[in-house]
Amino acid sequence: MFLLIKFTLLYAVVLMLVAMGGMFSERSGVINIALEGIMAIGGLAGVFVLVLFPDLPAPALVALSILASAVSGMIYSLLLGFSAITLKADQTIGGTALNMLATAIAIVLVKAFNNGSDAGNGAASAKLNYTNAAFIYKIGPFTVNIFLFIGIILLICSYVFLFKTKWGLRLRACGEHPQAADSVGINVYQWRYTGVIISGALGGIGGFAYIVPSVTTWNFEVGVAGAGFLALAVMIFGQWKPFHIAGAAVFFAVFRSLANIADSTVLSHLGLSKNIYSMMPFIASMIILAFTSKNSQAPKAEGIPYDKGAR
Amino acid sequence: MNEKTKNALLSIVASLVCIVIGLLVGFIILYCINAENAVDGFTRIIKGGFYLKPKGIGSEIAQSAPLIMTGLSVAFAFKTGLFNIGAAGQYTVGVFGALYFAIILHMPWYVCLLAAMVCGAIWGAVPGIFKAYFNVNEVITSIMFNWIGLYLVNELMYNTIPGMYDQKTTRTYKLSSASPKSLIPDCGMNSIFRTSSTTIAIFIAIAIAVIIYIVLNKTTFGYELKACGFNKDAAKYAGINEKRNVVLSMTIAGALAGIGAGLYFLSGASEWNPQVSTALPAIGFNGIPVALLALSNPIGVIFAALFVAHISVGGAYLPTKYYQPEIADLIVAVIIYLCAFVTLFKGIVANLFKSKKEQKANANADNGKEEKK
């Protein structure tokens, strides 16, 4: 039971962070399919920090690694911004390309790193191992990781930013009616970049939060195994609203954790195979999407490149 | 020179620009990793299958057949305003259809191919239905159904249906032994290329590409589909059932991907490993760059697929002493990323000599007004 809670929290935070990333991007008018790739890059950067500076004091290490994941996520998301905002290219296609690129980059970097680190001859693997003790706390019977707290803080911040500050107002205006925003002197391009970059930061942290607390070795050949796409579903299910997203994330997380620890719970008697369990969150989200997106609150101008000149 | 031919020319130029830039970046990467072998490595990629004649060419052909199909799948959906990122899943389910009819039912190859097509079609139809009747973005649905499809197929082959999975090889049973008559005929091509899976699949794929081209450009059905793609509302206004068309085009896209799976697995090239459930078949996803590179033109898809197959095969010949096998993937991925901008390059190239023409157009339009008054 405690395990179920532990893993539910673990995945929920990840999905929430990434989904909120998607939310910021889409609220500003840019569909962000690239979250999967951004997660991988962010996770990679964070892990690299852990590997390179293993003997930093714990707090510094935690701060630095998380910072690294956020920043790298931002930088990678800039590629999306560039193609989608500056070049006005198709957002979905650009995002898809970035996803494919991310895994390739991660593998090459890690292998190059492993090669360098022990003067190997190509026998370097795409795996990195690290220690994650600094991220994990035991509270009574519960094991929680630092990202739970970070997640809650970011959740509140996101809500406030989006609905209680002028920046939020402007960002949302750009996603709903860019021409209107432009006519009152709001720089649409700048705010769309802002949205995309925030999503990059959250996506990056999310990727790191997915990799680090759960294991101490990660094989970057698998990227983040579809978590980014699941987060997109969470975002839609959460109707682009922070707290709804948090709820949706928990819902999906329960399924995901059950898939893994079912055989050591009462469910083991059902004798369902891991394939079945792995299917569940996706099927669940499909059903939910079918019902929710009839009256979807999607930002009106999302996916449409903004072009000043056009009437 | 009239609009159409000019447009076609532009497209080709734009695609070539993409490829060149992509390869250039690829070379730079090679150079950065290991300077003195960069040229050798690069030539191997460029030579592709021709580096290992004739077998390399054979396997290049064998691989481009399914690529053409998944490329068509994506391109077809594009033409009708949909982004079919689900080709990978439709391909996977298609594999099941083909192999079930071959290994379990021992059907002749064309029946198995049909089965693959139907399975793929079903897997494409679902996102279509979700899009048309629940207005769920087809991209999300397709992504979900990619994974659902993978898990489902693995479950069926590995746990549910006895007799498909071969303990000894940890793959599905080889068709050559399990059901030779389910193998697509090779018409002696295998002996030419000294390979085992170079079949007429490639010709089937090309034929289908041509058919798709005709359907899209010469038939009322294609006219309707494209109208929906360009402008849903206008299509509806013209009395076209746009919901039905969405479902139809996704179904067809799925069918194409399914055929791709059939063409590959029924040529005995490979067996399915139902234990691996972390990655979807790359051929499915590579359909996207192929379609983009071809600017969604069915005929262009043929060449784009050949190109992608060419450099992927070539990438495998990189000397592992100096380059990890992933380098090739990286280079392909870079080209893909650039493909996202093909339309852009096109625009740029176009603007260079478009503007004059437009002026003329507007001019006579205005003179027109004058005369009337």
Place this chain on the structure above:
Amino acid sequence: GCGSSNGSSSSDASTGADSTSATSASASTDGEKKDAAGEKIAMITDSGDITDESFNQITWETVCAYGDANGVEYEYYKPAEDTDEERINSIDLAVSEGATVVVMPGYLFGPAIAEEQDTYPDVTFIAVDVTEGDIVKNGKAVDLGKNVYICSFEEEQAGYLAGYAAVKDGYTSLGFLGGIAVPAVIRFGYGYVQGINAAAEEDGVDVNVKYYYGGQFYGDDSITARMEGWYADGTQVVFACGGGIWTSALDAAETHDGKVIGVDVDQRSKIGERCLTSAMKGLPSAINNALDSYFSGNFSELGGTAQQLGLKDGDYIGLPTDSESWGFTTFTQDQYETVLAGIRDGSIEISSDTENQPEVGSHVTVDYIS
């Protein structure tokens, strides 16, 4: 130099006896000795990568070590696709680039060997984890060429030893975490169950076993989660039998204070003191022997033969016996020796059947998780 981030170095990859033969190309008798200069060893990977911490990696590291020790050039090739055709192409490529010896790990190479042994009669093929049954050409088994040596191992014996020892050491709740269910892994696993069963019957203790294939040769969050579930649910030892998958078992063991059994080689160095023991098979020594006999010009002895290497053929199978690798408390080295002897003289017989699960007595319950 050879080595890798987390792979084991070839020295601890070879069990007891063969460590002598490892790098002794010179220690050869009749037949004229090959001159290292004109020679080149090529390794082809199967579906996995040379970093799978399993037979691909061990093979590669053995080849590296051998090549470096004897000044022979070596290189590896990765097929473009997981298909016989691409494996064959890789062999072609290797030969076209001067390979004289081709080393291949894994049953997947059966058809490729059947094809290429005739194409390149004067190239020597060495394949491990391959059985005669695998050498098929379009559906029909073909017999080995003189230029081919293949061998497989009786992993069930290693598994048996591990399981037997664990129960004898007082553990009553065990787990088996396989990688991809390839024949070798299955033999390890079923042997493990048989060993557990034997010990449980002898001592009349009730033992329960959780049995699961991860479907991959590396650990990740979901497998770790599953393992945490097991340990939290009472499992004391998990036999992590699939390349790098042990990382997940270890992560979970750390959080829940459990034990892990390593595989293939003595993994103490990697897993640390949570490593109860390791079920080892002499992949390196087999490869070294084959390479030795080739370079010393005596390959004719091995050429055309297919060996099933187990305890009866030498120390190809075993648990690490040196003190720091011996993680047992009540299970003694003497007990271990007696079991070894039993297996050697055949008084203990272990089924190598991979088709059906081994039947177990009333004391043992095995929960096969799909």
Place this chain on the structure above:
Amino acid sequence: MENEYIIEMLNITKEFPGIKANDNITLQLKKGEIHALLGENGAGKSTLMSILFGLYQPTSGIIKKNGQEVHINTPNDANDLNIGMVHQHFKLVECFSVLDNIILGVEPTKGLFLEKKNARAKVMELSEKYGLMVDPDALISDITVGMQQRTEILKMLYRDNEVLIFDEPTAVLTPQEIDELMKIMKNLAKEGKSILFITHKLNEIMEVADRCTILRKGKYIGTVNISETSKEELSRMMVGRNVSFSVNKKPSKPGDTVLKVEHMTVPSKVHGNNAVKDVSFNVRKGEIVCIAGIDGNGQSEFVQGLTGLEKVSGGKILFNGQDITKASIRDRSKMGMSHIPEDRHKHGLVLDYSIEQNMVLQRYWQPEFESFGFIKSKAVREYAERLIEQYDVRSGQGPVTITRSMSGGNQQKAIIAREIDKDPDLLVAVQPTRGLDVGAIEYIHSQLVAQRDKGKAVLLVSLELDEVMDVSDRILVMYEGELVGQLDPKTVSVEELGLYMAGAKRDPVPEEV
């Protein structure tokens, strides 16, 4: 008298790909005056104003404020110079509240957070002062066009703008609302605001403006003092010739009923209740029936219900005696209904298709153009060439021109050609002259009358009062989804019509005439 002018736009030229929207135009705005800007559609008014407001950059020419040259590169610069604009197409965020829309861009904050209390107070005060009634918390999507416009005006006042630009503000208002606006503008001028006022309606100019600048085809024609000019002179300057403001047509001789609508009700997309409520009337052969009304009173929904684009939730539609309430769009079209849609870009055309492809949009499936599922491209080409010739649709490369590259006028002509050539029993024309210049308008009106005289039925939906009065034989006024009056254009006055459109006056409409 240094700088009697608050704004001077000197020798402004603006080119768009392929067209000179403004050609060396000079406009000078005095402090505290109301300055009208007059010109046909496409004359370049909006463009000129967009330049002053920083949305476009001029190709050449300079702008001065109070004598100093200024560079207005973004709306921000315009705001800083206290220049505000109400756009032809409102620029309001649908899902924001009125207040949020007003403060957007100049949000008051306390520390990091929004602080709306004072903002609300200020808005309320302004709306008191100028009589601009709004509900600050209502969502834009829920309020009337009138209130949306008041919101736009408040946006300017909230920013303390002293130069106010109104781009066709009256196009969407009733005569009564227009009078309101006129008062408000005079008010503003009295308060010292300087106003630029774009309109097509001469009597509005005569009423409020002090001076008027006229543009034609992007060129500067002249600036006149209203006190010294007349409607006739203005119109002559605007189009460069004497315009016959009325369409000349013989009296209609209606035949038997073609369309009969009984108690039609259509649900609304935006708000909960019905957009069209229990509408009943009929249309007969040989007459042009016009549905008049202010934008957003259910005309669009009514047409969508009639043509099958939307499902009707109640009532019956009889077409040539057959019940087509549930019939598909295709069937209605087959039975002889043609539809010139309100939005030519959304519904009327597939902009990425060539003209010839668009010409057969309604009939590509007919045996004339299709055999065994294949399109007879030769037949299509010939057909398109004929229509292009006959309706003189002008474009770059004839039939293969991509429609997107054509001017709105010719796009519209293409649609008219397609729909009329179907030789329909009933032609539903929704704002057929929208955004077109006088020449095109005259032509299209004559085509509608020609249909009528051929004994066809025409149902015209229009927002333009002049069009309503000139073209129709019978006027039905729609207000908030209901028919509130049936009028005879020969007898009714524009003012009276306005009262009906405003809902101030209503009387029962006979189902049958």
